[in-house]
Amino acid sequence: MLMQSETLDRPSTPPAPPAPGRAGKDRTAVKAEPKMSEQTLWMIAVRDNRDKAAFAALFDFFAPRLKHFVMRGGIGSGQAEEVVQEVMLTVWRKAAMFDPERAQVSSWIYQIARNRQIDKMRRENRPLPEALAHEPDSEPDAGQVIALEQETSQLKRALSRLKPEQREMIEKAYLGELTHQQIKHQTGLPLGTIKSRIRLGLDRLRHELKSIREP
């Protein structure tokens, strides 16, 4: 049902020629030659080559956004920068855990930032699921990485189509500004809109997890 109601850019679909202006709202973002995003390439360079220039590039993009994110939680600029520094240092130190076939750089950093904030707020370690091992030496499957990136772009578009108040609610939920009771009562509404997009990524991730567990 959801599949029919929206135009989906499937990885197997031949890329549409870049359209001038806004013709075909879902197709304009399809690149003529899909390749891994800059962010992913930077993160792989940090992971595999301990590349400091790539890390600096990641810092320039993410650190100012992380600061805004952290300050929404009600802490001042100085303290927020401490958190940003700790998060980015964790990105450097735990780079080996980054698996571009399963997560975007932004999701991975988001998760590190939330863990750090929660540990700081509650003064206890947030319980985390067991890490899944991936083979650090294996070349990432570019097709898999790009497919995940394309699904994330769709998620971005779905998020940008939300009404301002829905968008606000989503931001509050994912920034930890709602209690679980509030999420229980309120996420149904705006999350429903993007759930179909999330679902799209699920089969792919599930397949990926299965291959990790059953090599």
Next chain:
Amino acid sequence: MNTITHHIPEPILAAYAAGALEHPFALVVAAHLSLCDECRVSFEAHEAVGGVLLEQTTPEALSPDLKVGLMQMLDAPFEPEPVFRRSGAYPGPVMEALKGRPPRWKRLGGGVRQTILSAGEAGSARLLYIPAGQAVPDHGHNGLELTLVLQGSFSDEAGQFRVGDVEIADDTLEHTPVAGAGADCICLAATDAPLRFSSLIPRLLQPIFRI
């Protein structure tokens, strides 16, 4: 491994992803995610949403020395955080809550034993050990209770729960969980309010055992 049929409901998973769950519940969710690929996938999809929001956030100006300071820290030696691995029936997050040691069981009566993992204002998390075929005293809940089966199985008014399954109980459920006949049952249980026992003796014991 058997098939997990009772999963973490979506709102609780969303709350966990956002970091809005209290510690005892977060522990149950983290333990379940360690056992259940289906829920892990949903969780990672939530992280993808969080990541997109992060990317689309308005940048905030940084102090100029922040980056310089950080770049200088990259080569500094550091202690990696300890990694708690699964041990027997206990997934990594439970081993972390146990601080890497085997549980120290305390008797609750009727062969039932427990180990408190955490107890505080946010609620409590504990391991319960129920001998095969044995019942846990009939009780209701004042708040929310999440119970994850780590070994064996139990059945109650809501159905049968096997390894990896989570039972969600709230103040509408009065139940008498009974461990399956095959093996002793070990559960991880989290509550945000004291349980409401129907009979007098467990009620009297409650303050002592913090259940």
